[in-house]
Amino acid sequence: MVGIVAYGAYVPRLRLNRQAVYDANKWFAAGLRGLAKGERSMANWDEDSITMAVEASRDCLTSHKAEDVRNIYFASTTHPFKDRQNAGVIGTALNVEQNLSATDIGGSLKAGTSALIAGLNASKEGAPTLVAAADKRMARVASSNELNYGDGAAALLCGTENVIAKLVGHHSVSMDFVDHFRGDESDFDYGWEERWIRDEGYSKIVPPAIKAALAACKLNGSDITHFIMPSLMPAVPKQMAKMVGIGEGAVRDLLGATLGDTGAAHALVMLVDALEGAKAGDKIMVVAFGQGVDILVFEVTAEKDKLPARKGLSGWMARRKEEKNYMKFLAFNEMLPIDKGMRAEFDKKTALSVLWRKRDMIYGLVGGKCKVCGTVQFPRSQVCVNPNCHAMDSQDPYAMAGLECSVMSFTADSLTYSPDPPAYYGMITFPEGGRFMADFTDSDKDQVKVGAKMRMTFRMRDNDQMRGGFKRYFWKATPV
């Protein structure tokens, strides 16, 4: 039996208030008034699809060992790198390299489901496969997309042991129906008229595909307990369900009011949402539309209730901070030519040879543990840092990303350049041993205190825009 064995999700902490966006733009786009409700997730300045996928993957692997993963598929339409294996960055951050096949899947909003199909197929022979999907899409100022989109990620571990949602079947069709596109020369989507997309696209492409999938699975529409179908048109999933005999009550909420549409990740984000509340025997259909359609059908098993707790979508959704400052959203997305000052001009060139030598330290947050005195330290060095030891060549690698730490000292620095001043940073100490001066992220004044408990999170430090956008990643501390 192949299927999903674990799930995880990630949602940025900030939630952009849509009314605030509308209030700023209504002089120009009064027609957006109907969308000025609720909130959408908003990536912090140091988050992109890779960092969100790493967090979702860590959430997913709460119950499983990363080193057992044999394949990583990373789906997105906003991979930070066009030519550099984005999925491989996730692997390195999870400290998985050996025996790993890493693959990026993109080019369509159904990339998430395509990756899941590929992941399930790859894990049939027993090779645990991690499928991560994340998107952080740009949208033009005063567009409906700006209000509808959200940033987020999901991750699913596929395998054959302790399956919580068994794959019943899948079906795909592929046709070049261009409802929208994003060319190589643009940061933004360009879309055609919604009514045409609904009538000629969804209505003519999706129902026959669902019917074929149901037939292949020997199921009727009424057998489906959870119907997952992302769409920017909220009425469409209901309409599709009705056309194939799936009950209206099965149609899952699009999470538009609180999260927004997370692009290529959204079908999987909604699947995690469904899995969190699903019961054994529930049948889940996932439909993703984008130059064709992918359909997957799962049946929840009794193993689901045995899956150890994790934050999941609900946990990350509950970690929330409202953001009413639309200017900040624009600035974080480099949509506002803000005066960053001369301190933002320092060269951010990365020595790739150094990064390669130190990748376990920088991407994996792997420190060292001294075999002689047992001291844990970061970074790992050739001479033990313990003043009463100083043994040479005595340290074994010691992974620290998953350890909780606490604040020994900190400051809020208004002098250094930060896209979100003041910059919080401080000395963090790990109870097992080890400490370093770390940048903090997702931190507010009232949360950062001496002794505060922190967790490590994989983030962007710098973006080397002088060289076309080389993102420097490292770990930051964030309040638990």
Add this chain to the structure above:
Amino acid sequence: MARGIKDKVAILGMGCSKFGERWDSGAEELMLEAYKECLKDAGIDQNQLQAAWFSTAIDEVHVGKSGIPLSMTLRLPNIPVTHVENMCASGTEAFRGACYAVASGAADFALALGVEKLKDTGYGGLPGGRGGPLQVLWNANGTAPGNFAQLATAYMTAHGVSGEDLKKAIGHVSWKSHQNGAKNPKAHLQKAVEMDTILNAPMIASPLGLFDCCGVSDGAAAAIVTTPEIAKALGKKDIVSVKALQLSVSNGSESGHNSWDGSYFHTTRIASKKAYEEAGIKSPRDEVSMFEVHDCFSVTELVTMEDLHISETGKGWKDVLDGFYDADGKIPCQIDGGLKCFGHPIGASGLRMLYEMYLQIQGKAGPRQLKDPRIGMTHNLGGAPRENIASVAIVGRYE
């Protein structure tokens, strides 16, 4: 312990440029300004110099590397010139090199000159940059005020000092230095400042406000050293000799091992203890007449006075509030105005501190002159509380 260099080296002459935003001068002009005064004070001919040490810390924004800039600017007689850089301890490091040359017998006359031209970057504060190709991949996006601000948070935690008490104490540190700097024509900031202004200044890196931070300025200072015997033979009176020169450098235990609580300078404790030994000082609180310490930030000075073994650990803030370190207190600290009023042209600062000690011991400090000082101690702290170089110099009357 080795025998040390106590009384083996005398300061023959010193010079110090006007510190400040010297829009009129580059590093070369500043070097000459200090050097001309120094050479005249020493009373020797340039051709008698046999070796020189040249300190700068951020030379990539002014003179560039090597000993060449000093030799070129002064047109030195093709003598050995060594360029030294040890962050904020660089000036003292240049002095140490020159003193060791004389103490060893390798040179009869040696020059130490430090300079920093910081105000050609186009922005306030120290020039940025976060180190080498590995450091930039993981070091926190910090600044000097942000690193030293954490000394304050850790100190409060370690000793149960309230934010309000600490803010008052470090405010007093700056208030006192401004009082002193107002009497010094070479200082960058020559203005007394009200406590209210200090306490209500904008935050730079919490809890450090604007007046908790020293200025950023341009300046140079120089010393020519020789042996006490030669100084005497040249007819010098009131000879100032070197009693001790010590350095201590972090090895990573503070930044990487959980035994350090962030509230003190491990290296300053070590360097000062060794310096007292070298100088034969048994009870520093009774024997040292005055201090020039590294007040890059007000809290640095406060904590340093404990680590120099003058104030009790955790009680320094009370001594400060009691006026112990004021100009009319038991041991005046920063009688020239300190880094607070001079600013901190990095390569020059250690020598500028020695310049004030030298003037005071000779009774030449004008309106700032203290009554009969015999022993003066300077201290520099380069780097950050978690990783640094502490340098200590003790000079005094040659008796």
